[in-house]
Amino acid sequence: MILVGGLFFMRTVLAPAGADACYAGRRAVWAKWAGIATAVLLATGFYNFFLIHNLAKAGGDELPSTYHMLFGIKFLLALLVMFLVAILAGKTTAAERFRGQMPRWLNIAWLASIVIIVLAAVLRTLHS
Numbered sequence: 532m533i534l535v536g537g538l539f540f541m542r543t544v545l546a547p548a549g550a551d552a553c554y555a556g557r558r559a560v561w562a563k564w565a566g567i568a569t570a571v572l573l574a575t576g577f578y579n580f581f582l583i584h585n586l587a588k589a590g591g592d593e594l595p596s597t598y599h600m601l602f603g604i605k606f607l608l609a610l611l612v613m614f615l616v617a618i619l620a621g622k623t624t625a626a627e628r629f630r631g632q633m634p635r636w637l638n639i640a641w642l643a644s645i646v647i648i649v650l651a652a653v654l655r656t657l658h659s
């Protein structure tokens with residue numbers, strides 16, 4: 532919610548006013564929260580995955596291969612979103628270069644986020 536909501540607000544409300552408007556001089560604050568959200572997503576995401584995997588196994592079932600494929604795509608897209616959010620909030624020269632094309636990267640991150648949420652909804656239907 533924090534990552535995707537932050538992305539949406541930045542892309543829709545702030546970015547049209549220019550890259551500097553996105554952080555209003557408080558980039559480090561967003562970078563900290565984005566880092567926390569990323570760590571929590573990775574921890575809870577893996578926990579969720581292994582829990583669902585083990586529950587299916589305990590019930591004498593395996594998760595279908597479609598589940599693994601869609602989970603893999605969701606995971607890779609999540610890494611992309613996490614990378615883009617981090618680099619756009621970074622303080623290196625590479626980060627500056629990314630911020631030079633803020634609307635483009637925000638659009639990509641936003642699109643990937645929508646696909647992630649749709650995939651999550653589909654994944655939920657693939658096990659009991």
Ligand code: HEM
Binds near residue numbers: 535574576610647648
């Ligand atoms: C931008 C990053 C991410 C977003 C926006 C996101 C979003 C979501 C949402 C909305 C759900 C549905 C929750 C529910 O059913 O109540 C979900 C489920 C899940 N997510 Fe993520 N997620 C992200 C990253 C990750 C990562 C990095 C992992 C793995 C390390 C992960 C693993 C999972 C798993 C295993 C489920 C359960 C799917 C199922 O019901 O079978 N997610 N995610």
